[in-house]
Amino acid sequence: MSWNKIIFLCSLFLVSTHLIAQKTYITASGLVKDKVTQKPISYATVILKTEKDSTFVSGTISNEEGRFTFINIKEGKYIIEITFLGYVKKKQPLFVGSLTEFLDLAVIEIEENKSVLNEVIITSKQEDVAQKLDKKTFTLADNISQNGGSVLQSMQNLPGVTVQDGKVQLRWFTIIRIRL
Secondary structure, eight states: OOHHHHHHHHHHHHHHHHHHHSOOOEEEEEEEEETTTOOBOTTOEEEEEETTTOOEEEEEEOOTTSEEEEEEEOSEEEEEEEEOTTBOOEEEEEEEOSSOSEEEEEEEEEOBOOOOOOOOOOOOOOOSEEEOSSOEEEOOTTOGGGTTOOHHHHHHTSTTEEEETTEEEETTEEEEEOOO
16 A cells, blocks of 8 residues: 555545534524414514523524524524513523434414403693793692682782783783773
8 A cells, every 4th residue: 555545545534533623503493472372473582591591692683484593503402582572481491412403393382471450540740831932831720729709810829920900910911901
């Protein structure tokens, strides 16, 4: 046997050993659906964590058809965590082996959160004084001190308004004359 053949066989052996020793990366894909209606859940958050210490590995969002994909995953044990507003958080174990480069996770169903919320009542009160660029509005309907009085008495108690001799004045300008 010649030295060329021996060198060729040794290099072939080393290259093949190197190729076998390389780690393969896996692509995992699945579909998120509603458990009851079986409709796909668009834009659900899907997170991949290690099973050992829950370290974040990868994250993605499901598309319009509810499909999600993780690429370049190493062999190992993982947990898939799926969250979506109005649904219960779903955790599912995942084992990634090296038999295939593509792993189909099929359909993962998530359940709607059935917790009942209490009624929320929002109340508001109109301001007693509303000021705009060209006018100032006073609301007297809820003013207890004005209850039962006349319009003239109500106006006397407004800030910046004075009533003298039947004249109503607002900051030194005559606005209306009221005859009693």
